[in-house]
Amino acid sequence: MKTLKDYGTEKINFAGGEPTLCPFLGELIECSKNLGMTTSVISNGTGINKRFLRRFGKKLDWVGLSLDSGNEFIQKKLGRGRGDYVQDIIDKCEMIKTAGIKLKINSVITRFNYEEDMAWLIEKVKPNRWKVFQVLEIQNRYWYSRDLLISQEEFEFFVKRHENLNPISENNNVMIDSYIMIDPIGRFYQNTGKIYQFSRPILEVGILNALKDIKFNRNKFLERGGIYAW
Numbered sequence: 001m002k003t004l005k006d007y008g009t010e011k012i013n014f015a016g017g018e019p020t021l022c023p024f025l026g027e028l029i030e031c032s033k034n035l036g037m038t039t040s041v042i043s044n045g046t047g048i049n050k051r052f053l054r055r056f057g058k059k060l061d062w063v064g065l066s067l068d069s070g071n072e073f074i075q076k077k078l079g080r081g082r083g084d085y086v087q088d089i090i091d092k093c094e095m096i097k098t099a100g101i102k103l104k105i106n107s108v109i110t111r112f113n114y115e116e117d118m119a120w121l122i123e124k125v126k127p128n129r130w131k132v133f134q135v136l137e138i139q140n141r142y143w144y145s146r147d148l149l150i151s152q153e154e155f156e157f158f159v160k161r162h163e164n165l166n167p168i169s170e171n172n173n174v175m176i177d178s179y180i181m182i183d184p185i186g187r188f189y190q191n192t193g194k195i196y197q198f199s200r201p202i203l204e205v206g207i208l209n210a211l212k213d214i215k216f217n218r219n220k221f222l223e224r225g226g227i228y229a230w
Contacts, residue, residue: 020047178220
């Protein structure tokens with residue numbers, strides 16, 4: 001963490017998979033915050049509970065929750081919950097805001113939900129930030145389904161329908177090469193060409209040399225609203 005901070009890292013997102021399954025996530029959050037970084041956890045809600053927020057909430061600036069639909073059947077079809085996921089996330093949103101932590105909602109738009117009107121749900125949970133992503137096929141990921149893919153036009157249909165809620169939208173083109181990501185074994189990785197590509201280990205070659213192994217497009221980062229009021 002100190003190495004990242006020394007090279008100018010201002011904000012860090014702990015994502016996954018599911019980060020709350022990591023037994024030392026709290027230590028990572030505390031270390032990052034003590035170094036002066038803005039801290040964020042992106043979760044499907046699994047470990048976001050009162051106990052977690054009591055222990056680490058004071059060191060946590062943001063919690064992002066995955067919420068792709070207001071329809072429990074669709075959520076279950078996407079592999080989230082057993083018919084109670086939406087209400088559980090609504091409850092956790094209130095818990096997060098009560099703890100004084102900023103709330104972000106992440107929605108991946110797919111064949112299952114691009115025609116859905118989610119306005120009632122977003123107005124109910126009132127996130128500080130709502131991000132909507134066009135589902136992205138990663139060809140060397142362990143799992144993906146082409147049945148979920150949608151066109152640019154279909155994605156824009158969803159965004160246009162919700163424009164009064166000011167969603168931060170990211171289509172496939174904007175997402176590619178616009179993130180700096182680190183995997184669990186300490187390598188930068190990137191989604192160039194819709195294929196994950198990995199750097200050499202950061203602790204072996206250093207940050208600058210590892211960064212040279214991947215592509216990063218700062219213009220795309222800015223275009224997708226990567227800098228905002230953290």
